[in-house]
Amino acid sequence: MKLKSDIRILNKKAKFEYIILDRYTAGIQLFGTEIKSIREGKASLVDSYCAVEHGEMYVKQMHIAEYRFGSYANHEAKRDRKLLLQRREIRKLEKATKDTGKTIIPLELFINEKGLAKMEIALCQGKHTYDKRQSLREADDKREMAQMRKMNKW
Secondary structure, three states: OOOOOOOEEEOHHHHHHEEEEEEEEEEEOOOHHHHHHHHOOOEEOOOOEEEEEOOEEEEEOOEEOOOOOOOOOOOOOOOOEEEEOOHHHHHHHHHHHOOOOEEEEEEEEEEOOOOOEEEEEEEEEEOOHHHHHHHHHHHHHHHHHHHHHHHHHO
C-alpha cells in the first residue's frame, strides 16, 4: 500500500531569483515534533539556503513552526537541519559553490510515499535584473496565451 502525501512546500522565489543548474533530492534529519508540523504544512523555505560544514550538508534559516501539541521538548523553529546526501554529491556541491556566484538553495520540501521528509535542493546561480524582467515577460506571455486558448474554446 502506497501512501500519497499532498504536502509540498515550495520555495516560489527560487525560480525567479536564480538560474537552476543542477537538482538533487536529499533526506532531512528531523525531530518528531518537526515532522508533525511539516505534515500540517507549517513550514517555510523562504530565505533558506544550504551550506557544507565539516563534510556534511545543512539547511539553514528554514522555518518549521513549533508543533501546537508539543510539550517543553518542542523544537526550535529556525535551527540548522542536516541533509542526508551521499559523500560524493556533497563533495561535488562543495566544489561547485567555491565558484563565485553559485549557491545551494532548497526548492521543495515534501513527504514521499514511505512517509519520509525529503527536500529537493538545487545548485543555482543568481540572476541579473534583466534576466528577472525576461522571466516576468515570459510568464505574462504564457498567461495571455492560456487566456486566449480558453476564450477560443467557448
